[in-house]
Amino acid sequence: MSPERLGAFLASSLEAGAPIATAALGGLLTEAAGSLSVALEGSMLAGAFAAAVVAKATGSATLAFAAALLAGLLLALLVGTSALRLGSDVFVAGLAANLLAPGAASLVSEALFGTKGVVAAPALGGSGHVLGLDPSFFVLLGASALVVVLYSATPLGLRLRAAGEPGEAARAAGLRPERLRLAAHLVAGGASGLAGAALAAQVSAFVPGMSSGRGWIALVAIYLGGRRPGGVAAASLAFGALIALSNAAQAFRGAPAELLLGLPYAATALALVLARAAARRRAARAGGPA
Amino acid sequence: MRPGLRRNPLPALAAALGLAAFYALAASATPGRALGAFFLGPFSSAYSFLSLLDQASPLLLCALGAAVAFRSGAFNLGGEGQAALGALSAALVLGAGGRAGLAGGAAPLFLLALALLAAAAAGALLALLSALGERLAGAEVLLTSFLLSQAAVIGVDWAVAGPLRDPASNLLAMPALPRELLLPRVAPPAPLNAGVFVSLALCLAAAFLLGRTRAGYELDLRGESPAFARAQRLSPSLSVWPLALSGGLHGLAGALLVAGAAGRAVKGMTGGIGWNGISVALVAGANPLAALPASVFFAWLDAGARSASILADLSPDASAVMKAAVLFLVTADLRLLAPRRRGNAAREAPADAAPAADAADPAAAADPAAAADPAAKGGAR
Numbered sequence: 154m155s156p157e158r159l160g161a162f163l164a165s166s167l168e169a170g171a172p173i174a175t176a177a178l179g180g181l182l183t184e185a186a187g188s189l190s191v192a193l194e195g196s197m198l199a200g201a202f203a204a205a206v207v208a209k210a211t212g213s214a215t216l217a218f219a220a221a222l223l224a225g226l227l228l229a230l231l232v233g234t235s236a237l238r239l240g241s242d243v244f245v246a247g248l249a250a251n252l253l254a255p256g257a258a259s260l261v262s263e264a265l266f267g268t269k270g271v272v273a274a275p276a277l278g279g280s281g282h283v284l285g286l287d288p289s290f291f292v293l294l295g296a297s298a299l300v301v302v303l304y305s306a307t308p309l310g311l312r313l314r315a316a317g318e319p320g321e322a323a324r325a326a327g328l329r330p331e332r333l334r335l336a337a338h339l340v341a342g343g344a345s346g347l348a349g350a351a352l353a354a355q356v357s358a359f360v361p362g363m364s365s366g367r368g369w370i371a372l373v374a375i376y377l378g379g380r381r382p383g384g385v386a387a388a389s390l391a392f393g394a395l396i397a398l399s400n401a402a403q404a405f406r407g408a409p410a411e412l413l414l415g416l417p418y419a420a421t422a423l424a425l426v427l428a429r430a431a432a433r434r435r436a437a438r439a440g441g442p443a
Numbered sequence: 444m445r446p447g448l449r450r451n452p453l454p455a456l457a458a459a460l461g462l463a464a465f466y467a468l469a470a471s472a473t474p475g476r477a478l479g480a481f482f483l484g485p486f487s488s489a490y491s492f493l494s495l496l497d498q499a500s501p502l503l504l505c506a507l508g509a510a511v512a513f514r515s516g517a518f519n520l521g522g523e524g525q526a527a528l529g530a531l532s533a534a535l536v537l538g539a540g541g542r543a544g545l546a547g548g549a550a551p552l553f554l555l556a557l558a559l560l561a562a563a564a565a566g567a568l569l570a571l572l573s574a575l576g577e578r579l580a581g582a583e584v585l586l587t588s589f590l591l592s593q594a595a596v597i598g599v600d601w602a603v604a605g606p607l608r609d610p611a612s613n614l615l616a617m618p619a620l621p622r623e624l625l626l627p628r629v630a631p632p633a634p635l636n637a638g639v640f641v642s643l644a645l646c647l648a649a650a651f652l653l654g655r656t657r658a659g660y661e662l663d664l665r666g667e668s669p670a671f672a673r674a675q676r677l678s679p680s681l682s683v684w685p686l687a688l689s690g691g692l693h694g695l696a697g698a699l700l701v702a703g704a705a706g707r708a709v710k711g712m713t714g715g716i717g718w719n720g721i722s723v724a725l726v727a728g729a730n731p732l733a734a735l736p737a738s739v740f741f742a743w744l745d746a747g748a749r750s751a752s753i754l755a756d757l758s759p760d761a762s763a764v765m766k767a768a769v770l771f772l773v774t775a776d777l778r779l780l781a782p783r784r785r786g787n788a789a790r791e792a793p794a795d796a797a798p799a800a801d802a803a804d805p806a807a808a809a810d811p812a813a814a815a816d817p818a819a820k821g822g823a824r
Contacts, residue, residue, distance in 0.1 A: 239780065252718060253763075256763025259758075260763075411600065418593040425582045425590075
């Protein structure tokens, strides 16, 4: 592979991996707080849609990212309220958010633009590349760094993790686990919203269904990354490389382009099975429970 | 099945209808007309009512599949892909039969049976992969089933709109199947077909399996407590066959779509039926017999929104938001809202905030009132 092609491949891996990493790191907080959010997928789509609509209306990419953050927060608030205030199953509430986002996007799109298809937003992208990367990458880099610092270096992060410990220790220490979990959901929602905005920025448009399972891949990255920020980021970037690879393979003549899009999902499932099997073998060797 | 998943669904259903009414009043230029079209449109003629039942029939199969998985303690999130694979398999079998000229005599019946079987097998196989991944390696079913399903949907869409596409058609679809090979219609020209009898029979069969057999009893035991099932040395296959059955039911639903009103495999034809099946199963508390009215309710939301988009000026997609509202509320415990003060007081007092029985269940952990109240678990059964 020539250096230029390698560089381009690396860049597209990073661009594809960053949204997954940002969402996964946000999701890690909910997992650590003992209330894993599966609404990352829906928050991503909501963020992508909000970013495209606001960019189209105002012409400002900054406002667009702010709107995406807000959309992700709102959806997370809905999930958090349903799960923590009304006692819903947090998993089911997350599924509801994943159904609500595409439905609401298509309703709003039809009301605003008379179409429920692609929302083109040139203002969202097109400001050139920095170091060969889409500028949205650096937004996500900053957001991810903030989430990691929040998680590992602040009192709030410590409390979040305490809220996820089994038993009543956190409550006995005077913490309010429900509030901490809600905070974790909000961080995850906001991070995923920004991740969605980056997806939209990369193609300067909102495309229905454009999150296409990346929020779920982010969940897998949380587990494969061993629930540690560094591992989660590394697993996310590996999935990004996989997506970049299947995109690159489409360029070959005669390759079934649409079929290759399914590759990252099958490979992610396989990676999960292999990682679990390896962990089980390690545990068996160590004499622990299989 | 986790106890927190079984709650009274009526508030959720009422909220969806309230949302529908609010939407019709707020968004339509002719609110009265929109309201009438939404709520009564699907019942305005025998034809539209039979169309509604035609939508409910494959949805019921998906709900049964989701319910069987729930009861065994697993989340099958791959219904969409399992249904898509089933649709493709059925279309391939019927298409091959049609090309072989097997359209006369008893051949269609035989072919249809074969197509349904192939579809069920394809769906079951996909779900089986996830079940084995969990059994052999401990990979979470709810993640692998979704991921494999996503890959399957993409693969099926590619095949249907690519190599298998009917070049003579403008649709992204496989060739139309011969009419004689489709499921016969119950009351032509209404789209309801004989597939509804398959759905109803399987609904009764699932109710019998889960409620009246030893296998169903063991499946429930495992669903309530996998550790207890292990300690009792219940068959380890309990983590495998319920999921395969779930996948098979979803595959069958795909076959009903192809051999029903569509009469061919069309790109994207499953249209969220797997996710809706999960919602219906939750509304029904994973009870097969309750899934019957619940699937009709969900089909009503869709049919109502469609009717309001044709007869008035609403969007047919509005039903997606209403269905999401149902899902947000269906496992909620609205009693938590009423005694709000006492609930908070209980939360502050460690003695009252009984530790949830299952620390791995965040919903239960977040819900001390329900955990402290044994009637909440028993009453929902």
